[in-house]
Amino acid sequence: MSGEFSFIARHFRPLAGRESLDLRDDCALISCPPGQELAISTDTMVENVHFLPDDPPETLGRKLLRCNLSDIAAMGAAPYAYTLNVTIPRGPRHNDTWFSAFVAGLSEDQAQYGVTLLGGDTTSTSGPLVLSATVFGRLSKGTALRRNGAKAGDSLWVTGTIGDAALGLLTLQGKISDPSGFLADRYRLPQPRTGLALNGIVHAAMDISDGLIQDCQHIAEESEVAIDLQTEAVPASPAAKTLGPAWLEQRLTGGDDYELLLACPPEHEHSLARICREAGVPVTRIGSLRSGRGVRALNRDGQVIQFLKGGWQHF
Numbered sequence: 001m002s003g004e005f006s007f008i009a010r011h012f013r014p015l016a017g018r019e020s021l022d023l024r025d026d027c028a029l030i031s032c033p034p035g036q037e038l039a040i041s042t043d044t045m046v047e048n049v050h051f052l053p054d055d056p057p058e059t060l061g062r063k064l065l066r067c068n069l070s071d072i073a074a075m076g077a078a079p080y081a082y083t084l085n086v087t088i089p090r091g092p093r094h095n096d097t098w099f100s101a102f103v104a105g106l107s108e109d110q111a112q113y114g115v116t117l118l119g120g121d122t123t124s125t126s127g128p129l130v131l132s133a134t135v136f137g138r139l140s141k142g143t144a145l146r147r148n149g150a151k152a153g154d155s156l157w158v159t160g161t162i163g164d165a166a167l168g169l170l171t172l173q174g175k176i177s178d179p180s181g182f183l184a185d186r187y188r189l190p191q192p193r194t195g196l197a198l199n200g201i202v203h204a205a206m207d208i209s210d211g212l213i214q215d216c217q218h219i220a221e222e223s224e225v226a227i228d229l230q231t232e233a234v235p236a237s238p239a240a241k242t243l244g245p246a247w248l249e250q251r252l253t254g255g256d257d258y259e260l261l262l263a264c265p266p267e268h269e270h271s272l273a274r275i276c277r278e279a280g281v282p283v284t285r286i287g288s289l290r291s292g293r294g295v296r297a298l299n300r301d302g303q304v305i306q307f308l309k310g311g312w313q314h315f
Ligand code: TPP
Pocket: 043, 044, 048, 049, 050, 051, 052, 169, 209, 210, 211, 254, 255, 256, 312, 314
């Protein structure tokens, strides 16, 4: 067996599900029962762009999978399977020990989220480590949550707390301190909100990856509405609160939250709160939608706050 094939057999075959045909053929074969459709999303993570070179291999695989699963959750689909592409820097660091830890993390999250590996590709490079996954989710035909369904009169909600990962990156870069380690953990390990059955409850949904303000703009643009964001209402974790109000802009524009942003009609607010409570997922009302365009970030006196940036920009 050549190096690549024994590498795949050693590390990735234990992760493979039935539809992968044991990673022995050119394709996986997946069937879609009548009345269902597949939600498909792909995300790439590049060393020094999406993660730090000394992030542990155990959490890297899990972060990759979880960022993708967050997109599946945003569309209201149930996680099903994924493919994995790894581009490995040549050199001693990314050896069998490194990959065993990477695969152990993936294996743990496969069990947690009910997905298996379908296939993928393995290449080497003289550049940085690049990890890419494509995740497949299933949902009943026509029930997907979209970004374009929000309406004037809806309220705006968010799951979890906002800004922890962006602050966590600053702690790992030595720019701020968080002795609890909570913020760094949130940077390394997002908590995708799979398992919330919000189809038919909310009018629009998306996951927050580029920063709350910028992702509000995406919902506002796609739905052709205006959003008023009550910045005081945006939930902060105890660790983020310890750092004080000076970090508001970083929290709202830093990104990497992988929480859900939801537009809910008034008649379904109780159901939204109940579904999230039963799933053990905190959910908070953070604003309102009205006719018009654009996003206004308001302070507690109702004045507009101008931030220097809206969120993460690759280009
Ligand atoms: N620097 C490092 C080392 N790690 C980070 N995660 C960031 C900066 C912040 N960051 C990088 S990409 C990104 C953020 C907030 C946005 C999310 O990534 P993207 O590829 O745009 O994901 P998508 O929106 O496509 O899901």
